[in-house]
Amino acid sequence: MNLFNHHFIDLEGNRLYLDRHRNLPFLVVNIATESLFTPQLARLQSLYALNQPAGLRILAMPCTDFDEEPRDEAEIAEFLRANYPVNFFVTQRYSVTGRDMHSLFREMVQEKSAAILPRGTFHKYLFDRRGELVEDWQPNILPDDPGLINSIQKHLTAKSL
Secondary structure: OOHHHOEEOOOOOOEEEEEHOOOOOOOEEEEEEOOOOHHHHHHHHHHHHHHHHOOOEEEEEEOOOOOOOOOOHHHHHHHHHOOOOOOOOOEEEEOOOOEEHHHHHHHHHHOOOOOOOOOOOOOEEEEOOOEEEEEOOOOOOOOOOHHHHHHHHHHHHHOOO
16 A cells, blocks of 8 residues: 555645655545544644654545535635645545545555544544555544654654655
8 A cells, every 4th residue: 555656636626746745754634624623633734834844744634424524625625724724735525434435545444454444533644755554543642642743753754765
């Protein structure tokens, strides 16, 4: 499985070319605007602002699962601008579970097991510089959790490919 082999579309309908960011670690988070965990967006932005210069990329995927994302792409973009101005990548809405799940999650299930799938929004997945999944965290683990930060730091300082 490799993150860089999957396609994503941003909120404006443009293709995100993640392969342009090869050799950089990615934190992928399934998000929603009506989640108990939505305030984590501010902490994700802080995490990104602190670690983006060293190479961290964040890919936030609004998900249609869990009944926490009632907005369409334009409404999500407006919600973020008004409430949580972020400058990391945000995709269009995708399913992360079930029959219509995004190909990334389908491949994670095939390589790992169904246990890797999120059971709610704001599940976090860390991919290393090669695009390989190395760790994941449940939604209750905050973006400023020391363990999460240490793992990100480890992959930021790892040797390039």
